[in-house]
Amino acid sequence: MSTVPLLSVRGVERRFGVGPTAVHALRDVSFDVQGGTMVALVGRSGSGKTTLLNVVGGLDRPDAGTVVVDGTDVTALDEDGLSRLRRATVGYVFQTFGLIPVLSAAENVGAPLRLARTPAAERERRVELLLELVGLADHAQQRPAELSGGQQQRVAIARALAASPRLLIADEPTGQLDAETGLSVMSLLRGVVESEGVTVLVATHDPVMMALAERVIRIQDGRLDAEPAGSAPG
Amino acid sequence: MIRLPWPAVHWPTVRARPRADAGPLLLTAVVVAVVVLFAGAVPPLMRATADQAVRDAVRQAAEDATVRVHARWEPDDGPYGGRVRDPYLAETVSDLRGMAGDELDPDLRAVLRPPIATVTSSTLKITDGGIQRTFQLGYLGNDPAAGGGPGVTWLAGGAPRPAVPEAESRIEVPYGAPPWPVQVGLAKPVADTLNLGPGDRIPLVDQRRRTKHVVVSGVFAPTDRDDPAWRLAPWLLEPVAGVDGVGSTRFAGLLSADSLPDARLAFADEELDRTVWFALDPEVLTRDSAESVAANVVALKAASASSGVRDSSLRWETRLDAVLRDVRTRIAAANAQASVLLVGVLTVAILVLLLAADLLVRRRAMALTAARQRGATLPDLATELLVESVALALLAGAAGLGLVVAVASGISWRWAAPVILAAAVATPVLGTLTAARATRDRRVPANRTARRWVRRTGQLRRATLEVAVLAGAVAAFTTLHQRGILPPASTAPTGPGPGEDGGATLPASAPALGALVGALLLLRLLPLGTGLVLRRSLRSRRPLAVFGAARAAVTSARVLPVLVLVTSVALASFAFTLRATAVQGLAEGAWRTVGADARLDVNLADAAATTALAERVAAAPGVRQVVTAQVTDNARLVADSTLVTPRLVIVDARAFARLLAATPLPDGPQFDRLAVTGGAGGAVPALVRSADGGLRPGTRLELRRADGPAVQLAVVGTAPPVGDADDVVVVDAAAVAAAGVPVVPNTVWVTGPGAGRAVADRTLGADVLDREEVLAQRRTAPLSLGLLRLWWASITMLLAMGLLGLALGAAASAAQRWQTLTRLRTLGLRPVDARRVAVGELLPPVLVAAVGGPLLGVLLAALTLGPLALRLLTGQAVDPTAVLPWWQLGVLAVAPLAAVVVVVRVELAARRHRRLGEVLRAGEG
Numbered sequence A: 001m002s003t004v005p006l007l008s009v010r011g012v013e014r015r016f017g018v019g020p021t022a023v024h025a026l027r028d029v030s031f032d033v034q035g036g037t038m039v040a041l042v043g044r045s046g047s048g049k050t051t052l053l054n055v056v057g058g059l060d061r062p063d064a065g066t067v068v069v070d071g072t073d074v075t076a077l078d079e080d081g082l083s084r085l086r087r088a089t090v091g092y093v094f095q096t097f098g099l100i101p102v103l104s105a106a107e108n109v110g111a112p113l114r115l116a117r118t119p120a121a122e123r124e125r126r127v128e129l130l131l132e133l134v135g136l137a138d139h140a141q142q143r144p145a146e147l148s149g150g151q152q153q154r155v156a157i158a159r160a161l162a163a164s165p166r167l168l169i170a171d172e173p174t175g176q177l178d179a180e181t182g183l184s185v186m187s188l189l190r191g192v193v194e195s196e197g198v199t200v201l202v203a204t205h206d207p208v209m210m211a212l213a214e215r216v217i218r219i220q221d222g223r224l225d226a227e228p229a230g231s232a233p234g
Numbered sequence B: 001m002i003r004l005p006w007p008a009v010h011w012p013t014v015r016a017r018p019r020a021d022a023g024p025l026l027l028t029a030v031v032v033a034v035v036v037l038f039a040g041a042v043p044p045l046m047r048a049t050a051d052q053a054v055r056d057a058v059r060q061a062a063e064d065a066t067v068r069v070h071a072r073w074e075p076d077d078g079p080y081g082g083r084v085r086d087p088y089l090a091e092t093v094s095d096l097r098g099m100a101g102d103e104l105d106p107d108l109r110a111v112l113r114p115p116i117a118t119v120t121s122s123t124l125k126i127t128d129g130g131i132q133r134t135f136q137l138g139y140l141g142n143d144p145a146a147g148g149g150p151g152v153t154w155l156a157g158g159a160p161r162p163a164v165p166e167a168e169s170r171i172e173v174p175y176g177a178p179p180w181p182v183q184v185g186l187a188k189p190v191a192d193t194l195n196l197g198p199g200d201r202i203p204l205v206d207q208r209r210r211t212k213h214v215v216v217s218g219v220f221a222p223t224d225r226d227d228p229a230w231r232l233a234p235w236l237l238e239p240v241a242g243v244d245g246v247g248s249t250r251f252a253g254l255l256s257a258d259s260l261p262d263a264r265l266a267f268a269d270e271e272l273d274r275t276v277w278f279a280l281d282p283e284v285l286t287r288d289s290a291e292s293v294a295a296n297v298v299a300l301k302a303a304s305a306s307s308g309v310r311d312s313s314l315r316w317e318t319r320l321d322a323v324l325r326d327v328r329t330r331i332a333a334a335n336a337q338a339s340v341l342l343v344g345v346l347t348v349a350i351l352v353l354l355l356a357a358d359l360l361v362r363r364r365a366m367a368l369t370a371a372r373q374r375g376a377t378l379p380d381l382a383t384e385l386l387v388e389s390v391a392l393a394l395l396a397g398a399a400g401l402g403l404v405v406a407v408a409s410g411i412s413w414r415w416a417a418p419v420i421l422a423a424a425v426a427t428p429v430l431g432t433l434t435a436a437r438a439t440r441d442r443r444v445p446a447n448r449t450a451r452r453w454v455r456r457t458g459q460l461r462r463a464t465l466e467v468a469v470l471a472g473a474v475a476a477f478t479t480l481h482q483r484g485i486l487p488p489a490s491t492a493p494t495g496p497g498p499g500e501d502g503g504a505t506l507p508a509s510a511p512a513l514g515a516l517v518g519a520l521l522l523l524r525l526l527p528l529g530t531g532l533v534l535r536r537s538l539r540s541r542r543p544l545a546v547f548g549a550a551r552a553a554v555t556s557a558r559v560l561p562v563l564v565l566v567t568s569v570a571l572a573s574f575a576f577t578l579r580a581t582a583v584q585g586l587a588e589g590a591w592r593t594v595g596a597d598a599r600l601d602v603n604l605a606d607a608a609a610t611t612a613l614a615e616r617v618a619a620a621p622g623v624r625q626v627v628t629a630q631v632t633d634n635a636r637l638v639a640d641s642t643l644v645t646p647r648l649v650i651v652d653a654r655a656f657a658r659l660l661a662a663t664p665l666p667d668g669p670q671f672d673r674l675a676v677t678g679g680a681g682g683a684v685p686a687l688v689r690s691a692d693g694g695l696r697p698g699t700r701l702e703l704r705r706a707d708g709p710a711v712q713l714a715v716v717g718t719a720p721p722v723g724d725a726d727d728v729v730v731v732d733a734a735a736v737a738a739a740g741v742p743v744v745p746n747t748v749w750v751t752g753p754g755a756g757r758a759v760a761d762r763t764l765g766a767d768v769l770d771r772e773e774v775l776a777q778r779r780t781a782p783l784s785l786g787l788l789r790l791w792w793a794s795i796t797m798l799l800a801m802g803l804l805g806l807a808l809g810a811a812a813s814a815a816q817r818w819q820t821l822t823r824l825r826t827l828g829l830r831p832v833d834a835r836r837v838a839v840g841e842l843l844p845p846v847l848v849a850a851v852g853g854p855l856l857g858v859l860l861a862a863l864t865l866g867p868l869a870l871r872l873l874t875g876q877a878v879d880p881t882a883v884l885p886w887w888q889l890g891v892l893a894v895a896p897l898a899a900v901v902v903v904v905r906v907e908l909a910a911r912r913h914r915r916l917g918e919v920l921r922a923g924e925g
């Protein structure tokens, strides 16, 4: 298999605060993720999952180390560069959905395309396709407040995929959903890995999700555990 | 007995809350304190201003404000059918002062200066020379101890002596005897002009051409020219032109206590006037004492009018009641203006307090809901909130009132109370409603009909409020237009202080209610606008437009911020327009009064001297035009056989037309008709203007002259207004001269940038009226100055509160705005674009205020300008039309727009330390 990884994390450190109360959230974290795979990030609460995802997605800057996404050194980008990265390369799915309340489901999905200045006709086609994909074609004109939690999260996934990112970052996407809804969201995520060829890095507590992932990365007190043999990508 | 449970106040919460919400609470406190300071201080300040205005008016009215009492003479018939000389006549005259004083009400006496008694003869003619000279004998008795009159120094000769030796002081003179000799003293200028000295006899005849025997005893100079007694007969000190008709000059001789009895014998009873003058002491007058003084004077005049026929004792005369009525009307007008501004400021203040309370309650919504779910009852929560807000309102109110005491004498509760009350109840009411709503099952009913019903009730509630405001505005405007802003004269002649009378508050609130109605209307239209923009932005090629528009549709649906912003900008524009109109009105009034950049009122009875003076002024640098005229007030003309007394202006018509054309004064387009001499049977062409239409083109006018045949005038057109006179007749000087009337100019109008400097030369020997000075004096007159300051203060308050409303409204929506923006940032929105979207979101209501506010304000000014009676304050003849202060309206329009940019920058700065990464966690914003 080709060996240039889509995501490469090297020696990332992240500390919050200074002095005796300082929290060392990430310590010397390094790993690679190959394109087109789904990787689960697992760890106890407070172990540093969200912090790691933020650093990887360019929402936060590490104190040390580098993050390279699809050949771009994220840690070297300025604000505008990061904006470009978020617009084109990385998509996010949040535990709290993060939809824009004043926009309809369709407009939420179309938002990244607007930011990328995709022509209107193409944008509408893609929005329709994505809503179809997440099974919400009938709910296109509803506002987030008028959707159930699972529906909202599916809109969020559609939105995250809208601009065809190479990397999808999901932080406990099923954390606020009941088991059954969570399952449908998880299989949706698994599905887009197959259909869109996107790479997914997902933080989760859910064993089902871990089972669906090609690989599980464990984190504890800001340090990656040694990965069990056999689960490493081939 | 049922015991109601005492609300369970959770004191730790009450103590902890203010710390958590220090910002909004502090803002509320500042608003309360400042508005209470304003509302508490303006009425007492206006009252003090009114007192000053009364004093000012009395001071300016001078002689008109004095109270005069005329007394007939006691009969002096002697036992042998003649008249008996009374050597103690001066004492009798002096005693009259006390007698008259006793008739006065103590209230009135308290504001009057010590009285002065005068005796003046009818005007006599000096029989030398061609120019019309008149002569009067006068006695001034203000200080009997010092020999009767004000102090004089005899430069030549001595004081007038009795005509008879001491032994014959009670001599009886038969009727028909030769003219009785009287001695008078002449002031130096009088003696010099008449070329007379001690011992000379003045050649005098009376109206019926009977000779009078008046001899000069000496020539004097006054010890103190400013002695109030001289002001009653200034001609005793120097010749005065024009008092006894066109082209005449009056001279006078001073009688002493010794020669007064001789004057009595020299004149018939009706030819000698005996008057006691009470000058007002302006310093002790106040607006309130003016009230009782006016009432007393009216009563006094009424009593003497009814008793005058029967008994011959005292006849009271004064224009003081008219002077006071005038100033009281102006005070009422100023108070009305102040009320209008106060109501405006209070309206906006209460809206701002509601908005602040709304913000506070939003911040506490979660805590309130939680408390309710933990089992706190609504009364418990209401009491907790009330304890806090009452404490805050009272503390802030006390601070404001404390400042009032520092700047004004006295406090007005009437206007301060609503602000304190609003601050005390707004948060508890809104908070309790929020808590009640939060626990009323679900916020949005699942059932569709129920949802519709909730929406309907909301709409109905809002519509009811709107209709109520509209009804109030209609009532206010109707009262304003029917009754005017001034309180009805019958009930409260002075008009109370601003808003002290409940009746005047309704019309005074017309502009504020009008602004509210306008704001509510704009508020109704705003969603249509934002909806349209949103629909267009969805199809727009500009990718960001939709985000701003979608948020704006939500943000601008909030009522209070838009209401505050539009109302405050509208009322500030209204106040600016009124102020500009008043300022322009004052300027126009000054133009009207002076008639040019400067005016000289010449007292010389010498045409050549006036012409020389005019030439001297014309030669000064910076003088453009100099026009001389003979202006006579109360000229005696006969119009179709009735006597009229217009202002007669004899002037070079062409020069006058040029002068008017070069000034903002109304032009005289028909002046060329005056140049046609010898028209209509040799009559002199004249232009006329009259307030009541008594003088019209076609009227035949006749100018009566004392020393020659009457002159016929033919009215050929309409005259422009000249000064403040109601009736004006303008004729061409050349035409008048051709008709054989000597023209003696007494007025010099000067224009040009150097006019003021040119006439400032005090050696010109004329009264100088500089327009700039007149204007400055009017602008600094108590009422004008007070109002001009009040306008500024109100505008500042309104604008500050409007911007505060903008900031509070923005703060209330900030959390949601930045939540959306950070979410968009995770989708790749650039930081600079985030700022633009934020501005775009806040812009619609601000645009509405920036455009609609000034328009609304100007509209309100145009609608209320008539009833607000600004002309009473500016000294204009008619109600002015609204003057638009463009750049100030521009500032009002731009200020909120600039504020939006600032608000967004501040919001951004406040969030700078927040990392986008935190968005991934639960807490956002």
Ligand SMILES: Nc1ncnc2c1ncn2[C@@H]1O[C@H](COP(=O)(O)OP(=O)(O)OP(=O)(O)O)[C@@H](O)[C@H]1O
Pocket (backbone or CB within 6 Å): A016, A017, A023, A024, A025, A043, A044, A045, A046, A047, A048, A049, A050, A051, A052
């Ligand atoms: N902004 C911050 N300031 C200070 N400490 C922080 C901050 N963000 C995270 N931390 C700390 O860093 C550590 C890692 O937090 P993080 O949110 O990454 O954990 P997590 O694995 O995502 O936990 P969970 O499963 O509960 O979401 C925690 O100890 C947390 O307290």
Ligand SMILES: [Mg+2]
Pocket (backbone or CB within 6 Å): A049, A050, A051, A171
């Ligand atoms: Mg986490």
